[in-house]
Amino acid sequence: MMIKGLYEAHLPVSDMQSSIEFYQKLGLELAYESEKVSFVWIEKGKSWLGLWEADQVNIPYHASIRHIAFHVEAEDIIKAKGWLKERGIEVREAFGFSPERQPLVLPNNPQAHACLYFKDPDGNSLEFIAPLRLDHVEEFEMMTLEDWYGRKD
Known part of the structure; x- marks a missing residue:
């Protein structure tokens, strides 16, 4: 699940x-x-x-x-867009990031989060969110998950 x-x-x-x-x-x-x-x-x-x-x-x-956010594991958020698509659910634009550029990573110090946004039939905002790490994260701009994994710490 x-x-x-x-x-x-x-x-x-x-x-x-x-x-x-x-x-x-x-x-x-x-x-x-x-x-x-x-x-x-x-x-x-x-x-x-x-x-x-x-x-x-x-x-x-x-x-x-x-708005509510459902906790998912980091390894699952990578597959989440496809999982939603299989169920006929579209990812929506969020924070200027198109659905194609998601999941994205939010700089919620001290923990970074990978996120993917969609809506329910009534337009309520739903989110899959996966904590990436709890240790101190240096300041960074919001980015795609792909860019997060490609960056050099």
Whole structure:
């Protein structure tokens, strides 16, 4: 089976700092922080919660709650595009990367992730995500998985 579990979920929040503090009180570790989006680990290296600061948090279909990512293994993400195609599911453009240029690698310090994006029948954003490594990753620009494996560290 391609899917190993739920990797991430997202919530809209009205105040980023107070939300980070709230989730830290629950024992979750801050993984990444910025002004408008932050992540806290639910299980380090396995699942996290994305917090998205929004002007309104009580709107029915805020973009941040119409996205989920399924955890897949790194060796499976290489085959994922073909696996989806066999099932009649098209990869969609993401971050300026056409479907042909995916999977792509996101520089989510301290962990790089390989990702592939598609939609369900209602247009909800779905993602396959595979952690590549947990050790410190130097700063890099988003790139294709093919470029990631071809680079020299």
